[in-house]
Amino acid sequence: MIVIEKILSDEDVSLFRQQLADVPWIDGRQTAMGMAASVKNNNQADASHDVVRQLANKLLAQIGNTPKVVSAALPHKIFPPCFNRYSESEEYGYHVDAAVMRIPDSNDVLRSDMSMTTFLSEPDEYAGGELIISTEFGEQQIKLPAGYAVLYPSSSLHKVTAVTRGERVAAITWMQSMVADTSLRQNLYQLDQTIQRLIKQGNTERKELDELHNVYHNLIRQFTQL
Numbered sequence: 001m002i003v004i005e006k007i008l009s010d011e012d013v014s015l016f017r018q019q020l021a022d023v024p025w026i027d028g029r030q031t032a033m034g035m036a037a038s039v040k041n042n043n044q045a046d047a048s049h050d051v052v053r054q055l056a057n058k059l060l061a062q063i064g065n066t067p068k069v070v071s072a073a074l075p076h077k078i079f080p081p082c083f084n085r086y087s088e089s090e091e092y093g094y095h096v097d098a099a100v101m102r103i104p105d106s107n108d109v110l111r112s113d114m115s116m117t118t119f120l121s122e123p124d125e126y127a128g129g130e131l132i133i134s135t136e137f138g139e140q141q142i143k144l145p146a147g148y149a150v151l152y153p154s155s156s157l158h159k160v161t162a163v164t165r166g167e168r169v170a171a172i173t174w175m176q177s178m179v180a181d182t183s184l185r186q187n188l189y190q191l192d193q194t195i196q197r198l199i200k201q202g203n204t205e206r207k208e209l210d211e212l213h214n215v216y217h218n219l220i221r222q223f224t225q226l
């Protein structure tokens with residue numbers, strides 16, 4: 001589970017919130033598959049609406065421009081972000097995201113390796129509405145400031161607890177990674193982050209940095225599936 005600080009600026013968050021207030025919203029059950037549909041109770045911005053598409057594209061561009069997301073997810077394909085809203089007493093029970101998704105308006109499919117929630121409501125605007133991810137170390141509770149995102153393996157069981165006051169608006173997307181294996185992807189992320197830290201610290205010789213970089217890219221070459 002990786003937290004991305006400020007994938008959207010405060011200005012972007014207000015723009016998203018303003019524009020989303022005026023678009024049509026549909027019952028979220030329509031977009032859940034199989035068992036997930038029976039535990040889903042929320043609303044989703046109509047993805048066929050032009051404004052919704054524009055916002056999805058804007059967030060998509062931000063994902064590509066955020067080095068931490070690229071490093072952690074190594075995205076090969078990204079599902080156009082969906083916007084969901086949980087009002088009082090709405091929730092999404094424990095579920096797993098579908099392993100394979102058809103990308104709208106294309107003949108392409110995507111294997112979901114990483115899921116990402118981008119928070120668009122401030123934590124004090126609603127009560128409840130925590131994203132809970134079940135991990136091998138127990139349940140992780142996540143509620144982040146607006147503009148922050150969390151990336152987690154799509155293979156994990158997760159839920160959104162009932163909102164008991166106010167409204168929780170978020171963007172959700174799924175990514176197919178160039179590296180399917182979660183633990184390998186996590187190791188590559190750690191290696192890249194360490195290299196980036198060494199570069200920042202500025203006291204590692206160029207030659208050693210080049211060697212580490214070379215190892216990183218050779219591992220990507222070795223394990224990439226496109």
Ligand SMILES: O=C(O)CCC(=O)C(=O)O
Binds near residue numbers: 084092117131170172
């Ligand atoms: O809203 C969230 O944080 C997650 C929603 C979710 O799990 C889903 O839409 O599949």
Ligand SMILES: [Fe+2]
Binds near residue numbers: 095096097115158
């Ligand atoms: Fe989910």
